Amino acid sequence: MTLDGIKKTLTFSEKTYLSSQDVVNELNSLLSASFGAGRVDLSLNNDSVTLSSKNSILSISLTETAENNPTGILDFGGYATNRLDLVSALASSGFSSSPASDPDTGIAFKINGVSFSFSSDDSVSKIMNGINSSSAGIKVSYSQLEDKFTLVSDDTGVASSVSFEDTAGSLMNSMFGTGVLKSGTDAVIKLNMYGSSEPSDQITVTRSTNAFDLNGSTVKLLGKAAGDTAENISIGLNYDVDSIADKISSFISDYNELLGSLTTLTSEKVYKDYDPLTDDEKEKLSENEIKTWTEQAKSGTLRNDTYLTSIETDLRSSIYSTISGLGSLSSIGITTGLYSEKGKLYIDKDKLRAALSKDAEGTLEMFTKESDISYSLYSTPEQQETRFNENGVLSRISDIIKKNLSNVGKKGALITLVGSPDSSYNAETEYSKRINALDTKIDFMEEKLTSEEDRYWRQFTTMESATAKMNSQSSYITQLFSSNKN
Template sequence: MNTIRFGGIASGIDTEKLVRDLMKVEREPVNNLKRKKQLEEWRRDSYREINALLYEFQKSLDALRFASSLNKKKVVSDNDGIVSVVAKGTPSLSNYSIKVNQLAQPAVPASAKFAVSSSIPDANTEIGSSFTFEIITDSGTKQIEVEATDTISKVIEKVNKSASGVKATYFNNQLVFTSETEGVFKVKVVDGDGSSLDMGPVGTERNSSSGEPGIPAIVEINGVTHTLSSNTFTYDGIEFNLKQISTTPLNVAVKADEDAIFETIKNFVDKYNELIKTIDAKISEPKYKGYEPLLDEEKEQLPEKTAEKLEKMAKSGILSRDPILYNALNSLRTALATKLDGADPAFDTLSEIGITGAPFGKNAYMEKGKLYIDEAKLRRAISENADKVIQLFSQYSPSKNYGETGLAQRLYNVLGNTIEELSAKAGSTSLPVDDSYIGKSIKNIDQSIKVWEDRLKQIEDRYWKKFTEMEKAMAKYQSQSTWFVNLLGGQQ
């Protein structure tokens, strides 16, 4: 039942405004809860944003932590004009001797061509006559019915769908039938007149050409002769493309793909630098005192740019000095700085292959652990000792010993632990239920806001009840005063 409210009828007081002003004070605990909730949501979203970056970087480490992924190979032919090569898998040898004794030549299939009448200028013009012809092969006979309204395109469609073993094409005003096998075939008109397509009247029979058999390629690979149906073939993870006959064997060498390895490592360094820059910016972001999240009604009362600026100031430093992120940065740096046990002493740290921290100087500390690459030194290390460079990143430790674990796997493990911590702290958008620490905090705040909203409704009703009673009393008093005045006036 709606409560009847009297707003200043007797007193002349702006009761509506007075109650509203009183409720502003009463609502402050709720407003503080809403601000707290907004801060928690900002913190949650910031954690999740960082977690997504960590996960993406962790996935990218697969290119480094598995030797099979990093140990990229390329194959090089002594003479690309005779034999060109491309790595398609993982070759088992480092060198292959190949001699081309004979190039393959494809078979020429049996075919028959028919000169189309000049009255049919293109493939979309109606033929104008009906007839039936057969395609006769060793595997059987297929009958094709041609209608006067058919076009050459329609005839081709019927032939190609007939499962006769013969395919039709149209070019330069000629209809061409070609066998899909090595066998010959016949085309015979059995009804009507097919002269418009150069097939003749009933009874006309046309034999296809005999075709020519294919010639195989003959090559010697490491002294073993192979007969092949094509000039392009794959052998032991290498695709060979034969181009000319050779009089002497040529060599195909399998080498480390130095450019690919370098680019993989460089890409890792770039992503690592970007990641630590982002994290460091979050934990060192300034926090401005006195700035709090704006409520919706506060935003409405401010110019848009002013509201955006104030909100940016309030959000700044939301993850300042965060212990999870601070420890993650330290762990990442330690993982890269700790030498690899069991490796060649000349290749057990990043600095020995040309990857170091900031150059020494008074401002080096400001780089926050950024990595720098000496490209010449790294390329030289890859060229001369690719296997040892790969080992530095991808060495596997059966006992999970930290010192014996490759740098990429160390980073992967650090990231995995940090991702778990952040997920426990802030949850994930991919999960249907948020049981994280911040998620529970937000739920508790929502419950508190609901309790307070119910309480404020009661407080507001109480204010209105008091003012209503006051208005009623004043109205009664005014009524009695009027009666008394009238009474006195009547006695005179």
Template sequence: MATTSSGTITSVTSNGTSRITGLSSGIDVDSLVEQLMSAEQYKLNRLKQQQQLATWRQEQYREMTTSVTAFADKYLNTLSSSSMLSQSTYTQFAATSSSSAVTVKAGATATAATHTIEVSQLATAATLASSGGITANIQGSTAADFTAAQGSSFVLTVDGTSRTVTLGADAQDVEDLQEAVDTAVGADKVTVSVDDEGLLIFSAAADSGVQQITLAAPSSGGSALTALGFSSSDSLTNRLSTTDTLETVAAKLGTAFSFNDEGQLSFTMNDIAFTFDMDDTLAEMISEINSSDAGVTMKYDSLSDQLSLTATETGAGATLVASEDGGTFLAAVLNQATAGTDAKLTLDGQSLTRSANTLTVDGVTYTLNSVTTEAATIGVTRDTDAIYDAINNFITDYNSLIDLINTKISEDYDSDYPPLTAAQEAEMSESEIEKWNEQATTGLLHSDSMLQNMLSSLRETMLTVVAGQSATFYTIGITTGTYDEKGKLHIDEDKLKAALESNPGEVMDLFCQQSTSYSGTTTVRSLTSSERAVRYKEEGIAYRFYDVLQDYIGTTRDLSGNKGLLLEKAGMENDASNTDNILTDQLNDLAARIEAEEERLEAKETQYYNKYTYMETYISTLTAQLAVFSSDSSSS
């Protein structure tokens, strides 16, 4: 906005339009126009309030859609583990074993029974492994000079515990060194010896239980290692590191392996070829083999100092076939082959052989953990508690869902709390605005006929007899509460569990019997009303629930081309209805009307200013003329 002044006239430029708002007339034009426009603002405010109400209403409908969809996904989806449409929910069994040698799990196709099982042999995987520790003992590269080492020290780490070994001022030979080592780490743990060339060797003492030994220079003071014949290129540990290159690994082994003519390791495992360079690390080799399709697992065990290759499949047969091209890695390192074995067992008197330690017979899955010393007894019983819990969870969540919906449609709307205008919000604090909006959004779905009809339809599903079934919700212990509970269900635990014990099939069919005429879950949206009536009569209560809720949240279009009623009304995110629904159309219409009204108000404001501009200009001109006449009269 630009402002210029000349005499008693002030010119204001706003949005490209020049307006004269000076005080020639003595009138505050801006305040007057503002007051006039405030009266004109009423229609725009009403439109924006309608827009806000429609937005809030859409949000609340979508909240209902989300809650109903979550309930349906959990209990009315055949892929859900808690689906009330699946027979497996009502045919759960508990299995027990008298021995930890065999663990069991009963599936939906199991039957109540008692079994006996004996295990004489477990299935094992074929392996290629080192026959013993593969890393060489720690050995110096030059003869030890004990005189030069006198008074100096080194760090000796035994299985993670580090101690400083200090040679005495009179140390003369390996016996003196051994004494210093025993003093530092304890006797009979690490043996120090010397070979024919005078090279020192550090090794684990026989039957000591010691695994890893490492030498290192002390953090301060003179190091004895150089005088004892160890150079920086010598290996100072009797274990491999997976970060070692394959070239380093070969040098560290007691029996070194060789690379092929290209300086590589090249071998095939179960028809999968592998090639590794000298500078590849042991970790890289292990990772590539284990992530391949060779069906084998390579591992370096630092405790036993052994490298192994194990077939991922257990059982006898060609599960691990390996060959090498040119090098000697397999022959030198993986030189002990153990064939896989099959599991051997006797189940209910029948001898069986399996390649794995897990087998399923007549719905019962047996896991073999160890050989048995005597026959294990397996008991399979119907898991009434688990079935009861599944039904109880369904009823509990159903009650929560209808309670949420009943609360929304029972809230009273207070018209004294319309959406706030921008001017009203400017005069209020954030907490005041929050409290106002909380009241303004209450009751927007009061007595909503669509939600009321959905609840009514759900209640009706439980009252109509399921074709061919004598059981009802009432006979199995499920009843409705008092009138003021608005359709909530209650379970008589003893009665329901008794029904599950005596007539489990009837309870299952009451819930998940499928229509013989129109079965499944994918057909309901494409049926005519007469076909729906046949399906409804023939199917169990859970399927009726599914059908009713699909009428409201179904994303598949029916014969009329419509999606579920809630989606048609308010839409749903991540669906075409998100922008194609009644409330969105209403909001788009309101947005267009608001834009038109804002343009009208802008034109109206300009009109007012133009009128006062003409007046100000006329008065200013008249004032100037009077001044001239007055001047002429004075001079004459």
């Protein structure tokens, strides 16, 4: 027998039991010795023994090694429990009477107007899952501790409701019987804002849920005052230091990744012996050889690029420079590494958390503060300097992005140089102008080459003609001398 998870083996004495009362007395002694007096209620009614245990989970079963089967005396079929079996068919689930009026037709019912039908072979668990996944807008659950079912509406507040009825069989009656139906109510909260005790400053808030927004913060009601007496509750808000520290760490990680990508491009080695391959050269190499060669040829293309190095410098300055009225990031544990690491940032998490615990708002302002001077690509140098000094880190980096990538109004530096990935190629960018100039120069050089080739061909033809003429004259003179000798 198992009571609330504690399993005990009950062994009847080897003797002859002359009456049902003898069995009850023996079993009472065994139960008291195993679980304590009064833990299990044992009663005898017309030679039927009933075991029950209020608010406890009780089950009885045969041991695998039992030589003498007691089911002849305790007619329980080898296993019995005072709780429902949610995975067996309805007929054997443990209801006091079968919920199915006709095994052939099964059961049917409605909840909030939604119809359900199940076979008598279906389990309670399957029926509950069907209800919970339906559009009835309710959730049904079973408490093994209390041995009862509960229906709860998905809606909250005074407008919520639950209705159910059996249309075939009696499952709803078996599950809920004449249980108490509690209507939903709205949550009513009286707030005295800003610590005022004046009745005129009191605000009554009515909500259909136990969670509501209060000036940007979510308040969740977990209970109510005892009785009808109002209970004063003070609400204070604190920053989640660990969560903020994690977000700052994530930002620093992203910053390091961005800066690392830029420094890699601007410091790549140039391989002067690796010129771009011609088509003829590619035909003589394998794909891997072509790939390796091309990577070497492209390496260093952006080495010391003016635009990218300027962005690097601006990013580093956005971190290093003091923020007016707040100080520098080093004061909250964010510092740079070695010079060779080219501006990589490190975080002293203990120092950062200490700063957040002491002054979370001031610490966050180092990142979120924004100058009263609006950003503009047309700002004067003095305005730009003032805005930079007053801005927090995030606003500074935002300005750097706008300065280089703005595609509205005055174009950013990189947009002016190479254009935007989401715009079609045009001849207005600086690089496209350079490419067009090179194309024009190539066309000119090709024309000049063709002209030079034509000139050399003309000279060659003239020289060849003169050579042929001279050879002819030489042959004539030779023949002439030969004739005179004869």
